[in-house]
Amino acid sequence: MHTALAAAVGGGFASALFYLSVLFGGFGALILGYLTPLPLLAAGLSLGLTAALVGSVAGAVMVLGVSGSLTITGAYALTAAVPAVFTVRQALLARPRADGGLEWYPPGMLLTGLTGLGILGFVGAVALAVGEPGGLEGVVRRALGDMAAQFAPPDAEPSADTDHLWIAPALPGFVVVSWMFMTIINGTLAQGVLMRFGRNRRPGMRITELELPRWLGPVYGTVVAMALAIPGDVGFLALNLGLILSVPFAFAGLSVVHAYARARSTRTAILVAFYMFLVLFGWPVVVLVGLGMIEQWMGLRRRWTTGPRQEDE
Numbered sequence: 402m403h404t405a406l407a408a409a410v411g412g413g414f415a416s417a418l419f420y421l422s423v424l425f426g427g428f429g430a431l432i433l434g435y436l437t438p439l440p441l442l443a444a445g446l447s448l449g450l451t452a453a454l455v456g457s458v459a460g461a462v463m464v465l466g467v468s469g470s471l472t473i474t475g476a477y478a479l480t481a482a483v484p485a486v487f488t489v490r491q492a493l494l495a496r497p498r499a500d501g502g503l504e505w506y507p508p509g510m511l512l513t514g515l516t517g518l519g520i521l522g523f524v525g526a527v528a529l530a531v532g533e534p535g536g537l538e539g540v541v542r543r544a545l546g547d548m549a550a551q552f553a554p555p556d557a558e559p560s561a562d563t564d565h566l567w568i569a570p571a572l573p574g575f576v577v578v579s580w581m582f583m584t585i586i587n588g589t590l591a592q593g594v595l596m597r598f599g600r601n602r603r604p605g606m607r608i609t610e611l612e613l614p615r616w617l618g619p620v621y622g623t624v625v626a627m628a629l630a631i632p633g634d635v636g637f638l639a640l641n642l643g644l645i646l647s648v649p650f651a652f653a654g655l656s657v658v659h660a661y662a663r664a665r666s667t668r669t670a671i672l673v674a675f676y677m678f679l680v681l682f683g684w685p686v687v688v689l690v691g692l693g694m695i696e697q698w699m700g701l702r703r704r705w706t707t708g709p710r711q712e713d714e
Contacts, residue, residue: 409452412444413459416485420460420477421467435583437481442591445489447600453489457482479522484584487518492588492603505603509612512649515584519577519645526573527638538637542569570637574644581648609663609702611656613649618697621646651686653693660702 416437423434441460445453461482465474491514494506530537545568568575595601624646627639662671679685695701 405448405452406455409444409448409455410459412440412452413456413461414463415440416456416481417460417463417467417477420464420481424468424473436587436590437477438485438584439587439591441482441485442488442588443595445485446492446588446591446602447595449602450486450490450493453486457486480580480583484515484518484580485587488515488584488588495603507612508606508608508610509614509649509653511606512585512611512652513614513617515581516645516649519581519648520642522580523573523577523641523645536634536637537573538570538634541572545569545572571640571644574641577641577645578648581645585652608652608656609660611653613653613693613697615697617646617649618694621650621694647690650693650697651689653696654689654691655693657692657696657701658689 416439419433419440420437422430441453441456444456457478461474461478464477465471468474488511491506491511495503498504527537530540533540535542592601592603592605596605621643624639624643628636628643630636631639658675659672662668662675665671675685679689692701
């Protein structure tokens with residue numbers, strides 16, 4: 402018990418150090434900052450939900466003690482501790498099967514829950530900015546305008562016009578999407594390391610088994626249609642909700658790619674080439690979202706999932 406407690410607290414301190422490295426700067430600080438949830442997820446997925454909670458509290462206390470700022474500590478809790486605890490709790494849910502084994506919480510439902518958590522964060526930000534001129538979009542435009550002014554030439558005239566900041570309406574959604582990917586990538590890394598050393602509680606999640614709820618497709622289609630057809634505040638909300646909801650469909654599309662590659666003898670070459678193309682160009686993620694939507698309606702993976710399963714998926 403003492404060893405588990407020490408591991409949980411140590412995970413929290415490591416997470417806090419990763420997070421604080423961004424504040425202090427230095428080489429590799431951004432990479433370490435991106436790995437902030439990793440120690441919390443590793444502790445939780447190996448030792449249980451209590452370890453994730455203890456590590457989160459320890460990390461928050463360390464961040465508060467070093468930074469002396471409740472705002473910075475709150476940001477740590479919202480971006481690292483809360484998603485880590487949520488992910489661990491959902492991932493370790495299981496119920497007994499008739500054959501005596503365990504039926505683990507489906508990865509598609511876990512991804513959907515994380516999407517809901519991201520939507521909740523976005524809605525909270527919208528609510529906090531209600532009293533500001535222009536709402537959340539106005540806050541984002543002014544913040545981007547201030548940043549642009551700092552990098553402008555010294556002799557440039559200041560401008561209050563922020564209409565040219567085309568990214569502003571979609572920026573909140575992109576921030577949430579980035580946060581979701583950070584949580585997913587760190588969860589995958591944590592589970593992979595734990596499986597490598599035999600310390601995982603839950604078996605590995607195969608991406609080819611990812612199943613999204615049926616209702617998610619119509620909801621996503623409706624939100625996208627609203628974003629395209631309705632201007633103003635409603636369009637702003639729909640645009641950002643659409644960006645957030647695109648994440649589970651991107652992973653559903655990725656499951657189609659993995660299923661296709663698994664049915665081919667050149668599986669590794671196909672996946673390496675695809676991921677290189679995705680990282681280099683970025684836009685293929687739109688294709689993944691489209692594949693995910695088609696998968697919801699047509700079940701493309703069933704054509705290629707009749708072969709033996711690969712454990713490393």
